[in-house]
Amino acid sequence: MYRALTLPLLVTIFFHGIILAAILIDAPKEEPKVRRAATEYIRAELVTIEKLQPKKKPAKPRKKTPKKPSKKSVDESKAKRLAEEKAAREKANQKQAQETKSKQEKERKEAQEKKRQREKQQRIQEQNERELSDSIDQESALKQVTSAAELANSYIALITESIQNSWSRPPSARNNMEAELALQLMPTGEVVSVNVVKSSGNPAFDRSAEVAVLRAGRFPELQQLPIKVFEDYFRRLHLKFRPEDLRQ
Amino acid sequence: MIRTLVALCFVNFVNIAFINYAQAQLVIEITQGRDDPTSIAVVPFDWKAGGGEPVDVTAIIEADLERTGQFSPVSRDDMLGSPHESSEVFYRDWRALKVDYLLVGKMLPTANGVVAEYELFDVYTQKMVVKDRQVGTLSTLRDIAHGVSDRVYEKLTGIRGAFSTRLLYVSALESGPGQFTYRLLISDVDGARERVVLESPDPILTPSWSPDGDTIAYVSFETSRPAIFMHKLSTNQRTQLTDFKGLNGAPSWSPDGKSLALVLSKDGSPDIYVMNIETRELKRVTRHYAIDTEPSWMPDGKSIIYTSDRGGKPQIYQVTLANGYEERVTFDGSYNARARVVPGGRSIIMVHRSEQGDYQIALQDIQRGTIQVLTETSLDESPSISPNGAMLLYATKHRGKGILAEVSLDGGVKNLLPSQYGDVREPAWSPYLQ
Numbered sequence: 001m002y003r004a005l006t007l008p009l010l011v012t013i014f015f016h017g018i019i020l021a022a023i024l025i026d027a028p029k030e031e032p033k034v035r036r037a038a039t040e041y042i043r044a045e046l047v048t049i050e051k052l053q054p055k056k057k058p059a060k061p062r063k064k065t066p067k068k069p070s071k072k073s074v075d076e077s078k079a080k081r082l083a084e085e086k087a088a089r090e091k092a093n094q095k096q097a098q099e100t101k102s103k104q105e106k107e108r109k110e111a112q113e114k115k116r117q118r119e120k121q122q123r124i125q126e127q128n129e130r131e132l133s134d135s136i137d138q139e140s141a142l143k144q145v146t147s148a149a150e151l152a153n154s155y156i157a158l159i160t161e162s163i164q165n166s167w168s169r170p171p172s173a174r175n176n177m178e179a180e181l182a183l184q185l186m187p188t189g190e191v192v193s194v195n196v197v198k199s200s201g202n203p204a205f206d207r208s209a210e211v212a213v214l215r216a217g218r219f220p221e222l223q224q225l226p227i228k229v230f231e232d233y234f235r236r237l238h239l240k241f242r243p244e245d246l247r248q
Numbered sequence: 249m250i251r252t253l254v255a256l257c258f259v260n261f262v263n264i265a266f267i268n269y270a271q272a273q274l275v276i277e278i279t280q281g282r283d284d285p286t287s288i289a290v291v292p293f294d295w296k297a298g299g300g301e302p303v304d305v306t307a308i309i310e311a312d313l314e315r316t317g318q319f320s321p322v323s324r325d326d327m328l329g330s331p332h333e334s335s336e337v338f339y340r341d342w343r344a345l346k347v348d349y350l351l352v353g354k355m356l357p358t359a360n361g362v363v364a365e366y367e368l369f370d371v372y373t374q375k376m377v378v379k380d381r382q383v384g385t386l387s388t389l390r391d392i393a394h395g396v397s398d399r400v401y402e403k404l405t406g407i408r409g410a411f412s413t414r415l416l417y418v419s420a421l422e423s424g425p426g427q428f429t430y431r432l433l434i435s436d437v438d439g440a441r442e443r444v445v446l447e448s449p450d451p452i453l454t455p456s457w458s459p460d461g462d463t464i465a466y467v468s469f470e471t472s473r474p475a476i477f478m479h480k481l482s483t484n485q486r487t488q489l490t491d492f493k494g495l496n497g498a499p500s501w502s503p504d505g506k507s508l509a510l511v512l513s514k515d516g517s518p519d520i521y522v523m524n525i526e527t528r529e530l531k532r533v534t535r536h537y538a539i540d541t542e543p544s545w546m547p548d549g550k551s552i553i554y555t556s557d558r559g560g561k562p563q564i565y566q567v568t569l570a571n572g573y574e575e576r577v578t579f580d581g582s583y584n585a586r587a588r589v590v591p592g593g594r595s596i597i598m599v600h601r602s603e604q605g606d607y608q609i610a611l612q613d614i615q616r617g618t619i620q621v622l623t624e625t626s627l628d629e630s631p632s633i634s635p636n637g638a639m640l641l642y643a644t645k646h647r648g649k650g651i652l653a654e655v656s657l658d659g660g661v662k663n664l665l666p667s668q669y670g671d672v673r674e675p676a677w678s679p680y681l682q
Contacts, residue, residue, distance in 0.1 A: 156276055167281035168348075171318060171638055171658065172406030180275075194373075204406030207370065207377075211348055212281070214372035237274040244279040247620065247658060 151225065152233040158221050167212035169243055170204040177202060178242040179209045185234050189222035197238070209241040283658075285320035286404065288313060289347045292324065294332040294354035297362045302386060305355065305364065308393035311438060312411045313401065315654065316638065317661025322347055334367055334376060342371045349377070351400060361385035364392050368400055378403045390440060410634040411437055414678040415641065416445075416455045416464060417652060421670035423449075431669055432466060434481075437634075437677075439652075439665040445479065454674060458501045461681040465489070465499040465508060476510060478525070489523065500543050500552075509533070509543035509552050520554050520567065533567055534574070540565075542586050547593040553577060555585040564598060578612060580619045586630060590657070591637040597622070599629055609642050611657065622655050623662070632677045633657070641665075643673040 180198035185191060194213050196206050222234055290310045295301040313319035328341040332354045342350050353366030361384055368377040380399055384392040391412065398409030415435050423429045430452045435442040446452065450469035457464055463480050476490040476499050490496040494513035501508060508523045512530075520533040520543045534540040538558035545552055551568045558565075564578040564587045578584040583601035590597060590611070600610035600619065606626040612619045622640060631642045640655050646664060650671035654663040 152274075156274070160276055160278060163278055164280045165282050166284075167278065168283050168286050168318075169281045170405040170407070171656075202406050204404060207373075207404075209278075211370070211372050212278075215346075215348070233274050237276060240275055240277045242277060242279055243281060245281075 148226075148229050148232075151229055155219075155222060155225060155234070159216075159219055162216045162219060163212050163239065166215035167241070168208060169246065170202075170208050172202055173205050173208070173243055173246060175243055175246045177205055178240060179206045181209055181213060181239045181241065183213065183237050183239060185219070185222065185237070187223065187225075187227060187230050189219040191217065191219075200241070205241075209239070212241075213239065285318055286348050287322060287346060288319050288349040288351060288400075288404075289322040289327060289342060289345070290351045291327060291330050291332070291353075293352075293364060293366070297355050297357040297386070301355070303389040303393070305389055305393045305396075308390060308438070309351070309397050309400070312394060312397035315438070315661070315663050316401070317656040317658075318405060334369070334379075337369060339369075339371055339374045347371050349404065351396075353396070358383065362389070362392065364396055366396055368403060390436060394436070405638075407638055408636045408680070410636045410638065410677075410680070413437055413635060413681060414461075415439075415652070415665075415675055416457060416678065417643075417667070417672055417675040418452050418455060419667060419669035419672045420451075420650075432464075433667070433669065433672075435667075439667065442668060445481065454498050455676050456499050456501055457676055457678050459503055459505045459679050461679050464676075465501065467497050467499070476508075489525075489528070494518075498542050500545060502545050503547055503549045509545060511541045511543065520552060522552075522569070533569065533572070544588050546589055547591065553587050553589065553596060555587065564596065577614065578619075579617065580612070583607075584610075584612075588631055588633055590633055591635060597631045597633055597640060599631065609640060609655070622657070623653070625653070628653075630674045632675050634677050635679050639677075641675045641677050643675055 177200040178198070179196060179200040182193075182195045182197045183191060184193045191213060194210055196210060199206050200209075222230060225234070290306050290313070292304075292306045310321040314321055322345060326345060328345065329336070329338065331337045331350075331352045333352060337350065337352065348371060350369040350371055351366060352369075353364055356363050356365060363384075364382045366381070367379045369375070370377050378399065382392045382395040382399070384395075394411040397411040401407070401409035401411070415437060417433055417435075419431045419433055420428045421431070427449070428451075430448050430450065431444050432446040432452050432455060433442055434445055445464070446466075446468075448468060448470055452469075453467040453474070455464055455466040462482050463478060465476060465478050467474050468477050469475075471488070471491065473491075474496045475488055476496050478487045478489055479485070489499075489508070490510065490512070492512050492514040495518050496510070496512060497518075498511045499508050500510070502522075506525060508525055510521055510523060511518050512521050513519070515532070517537050518539045518541050519535060520540050522531045522533055523529070524531075533543075533552065534554070534556070536556065536558050538556055540554055540556045540558075542555040543552045544554070546566075550570065551566055553564055553566045555562050556565045557563075559576070561582045562585045563576060564584050565574055566577050567574045577587075577596070578598070581600055581602070583599070585599050587596045587598040589595075594615065595611055595613045597609060597611050599607055600621065601607055602621065607628055608621050608625070609623045609628045609631045610619050610621045623642065623644070625644045625646075628642050628644045631640055633640050638657055640657055642653055642655070643650060644653050645651070646653075650673045652665040652667065652672050652675050654665060655661065
């Protein structure tokens, strides 16, 4: 008897697993679009910094390489065995010469380093400036995206105000009663349909919410919205009527 | 078997995906409202009951709705048509007038009277809200009108209408130098059809309704000292209930109608007692050397609120009848008295002295203790509340004369009720009447 049930059970568990996975995968997708847009732009910022750095690094090794061959030519002079003393003297001379050379080189190096540092500083400054201007550019780009949300928000505020102004609660209304209405809007701001999707349990309250929307009637301001913003936020929207300012 | 399971799971999956999709929609929260009065057009009912219309039924309905402060009737001059039934209604016309609701109807003759057939429409959703009829006779046209008002009000507000209830109050009219005629009067809630229940050269005080609305109790001085009387309205039969030494006052009916709370000073200072009406048996409820007076029952009948100055100043207290446990209710202000419980029992109304020294009617939430002053005049007294808890009736002074005034419990609207008999005071709003 139980054996007969194992297969269906396994199947249901498997499918529920799929459903769970689907919910879990689906869930982050439902996060506000605004946030996603913002993270993408932060990534873009990192890329631009990487582009700038490689330009600096190859510039340094190019200046260091020409110094090494001069040391190798000094080693070759050791091969002559005919005059060891001379060679020793020469060596001493060479040492002296080397020392002076190395001193000069050191000085040169120091000067170069100073130069390099100065250049570095200049470059860092330039880079900073560039980064600053870049970030300003990025900010404005970010603004364009967030402004869609902000834009939507300001229109949400408009709609809220308009409906609140036309909402006349019945005296039987109580704080924290809740009715949810589904609205369909046209890009012209006209209300296509209003439906109570979740009743408060008080028909007079539900009707007052419905009438408030219909009394507000049109939201002509929505015409000014970019069509994308309208489609994303306002084509279909839900209104939750839940009074908080009543005395009872 | 497996197939059906798979199918079920798939349905499940689709459902969940759909729910997810639905959740993605923008949800706007509306948490405030302006609560402007609802606009309603009451089109004059078509009179088809023969002869001239003795009473303007439509005007009574309009006035009923307007007095609540929750409705603003449209002027008849602005109406674009006069429909009397659904086939004659053009929503567009009414929408242009920004009318929320439309009430139409006609008065038709019946075998032994008249009937009002009426329909109420929601102009915005273009739906009929209610269609009903109210029967009566030519002499009860006012009752028909109030009946229609009750139905319309309940449908639109979610609260039972109280337009068919009555008001009880006392008037004093100077009949000669230093002489007064006292009258106990009953009227409709709009002040119409005022009639005399009792006329006396001696003062009449604190009238109170029994829960069935057929019997009243009051204090009369006709026996040279205050005594409590019971008066059956339908038979006009009077019964004297008390004749104790000292004070006999402030009768208040229990919610079950079987007992009367009252104030007696037979044992010293005034205290609260409860009398079983059938057996006349008395039970002492409070026992304090200070003055305890003005009892009023909580809706469950298990406790009584009353005024006491045991703390030095008059304040409202509550006593539980089963164990005599007493508890102070009001703490705000130096004077709170004459409390009445709002139907539902969540708050009380009372006379409250403001910081400016004015006596005003205030509403106090019992649980939270918050006080809200409802009236703006300075000598307000004897608050009484409508059975649906929406309106408050009280006595005040207007141009030196005692009158009755009405205020909605949300503090929005105030009306003065005229009486033809001099100074009016001590109003009591009746319960719902059968």
